[in-house]
Amino acid sequence: MSSCLKPTRTVLLAVGSFNPPTNMHMRIFELAKDFLQKNDHEVLGGIISPVHDQYAKKGLVSASQRCSMVKLAIETSNWINISEWETQQEGWSRTAETLRFHKTALNDIHSEYEWAKQIHAKMPDKESPLNINLKLLCGADLIESFAVPGLWKDEDIQDIVCNYGLIVISRSGSNPQLFIYESDLLTRLQRNISIVPEWIPNEISSTKIRRALRREESVRYLISDSVINYIQSNHLYTS
């Protein structure tokens, strides 16, 4: 660490369908971690939070199957965790609620959640208060969805950006700088939004993976072999 300041303890949370999890889902965590560590953050961990079944997006396989695949995908990571909390609620959770719950649990040293325990284990001195920051990690398409009428409450956008902060990874077809410029609200809050460019762009998306699988085309080296085996054994994403 180049600075003498005490680094900010930070955890990254990504929400989404993960239908199925791809190598890019893992990669956005690595990109964000590199960026934050160069900017005086100590990144204690990452959390993947798959969405509830009631999100009911076309082609969404069950939460239990998506969680199983995420568990396989994160096997090769020593810092990315899964939280099944969203999938265990009565219905769909707004992302602001998901962030609130996870930040509270992360700052409770006695939290019984496995992801919280894993992250606490990375902290040598666990003096109270823990002061763990939680940031929302997303691709540029997610921030652009803020403009879809009726999809996000303005007060939630304000809460997410002000009280947590956003790390946005560039994605082909999106222009997050222009999007922020065109929004008065986001321009006002932009000091809490970091845009991290992916200089080795990769256009993997779950939609393209599902399409390839439907067509019985190979998805090797785009998603992990263990996830491929799971998809094949469970006959997922066939036509």
Ligand SMILES: Nc1ncnc2c1ncn2[C@@H]1O[C@H](COP(=O)(O)OP(=O)(O)OP(=O)(O)O)[C@@H](O)[C@H]1O
């Ligand atoms: N190639 C990518 N580059 C940057 N961000 C990505 C990429 N793929 C996924 N993400 C981000 O990961 C998070 C979870 O994404 P999600 O589960 O919707 O995956 P997806 O590939 O966008 O799937 P789908 O095509 O089904 O929408 C979102 O914030 C999304 O923007």
Ligand SMILES: NC(=O)c1ccc[n+]([C@@H]2O[C@H](COP(=O)(O)O)[C@@H](O)[C@H]2O)c1
């Ligand atoms: N108002 C909100 O909080 C809100 C609106 C739309 C999507 N989301 C979340 O963003 C994610 C989007 O995922 P997909 O890109 O797979 O649709 C999901 O986790 C969903 O819960 C949140």
Ligand SMILES: [Zn+2]
């Ligand atoms: Zn998506």
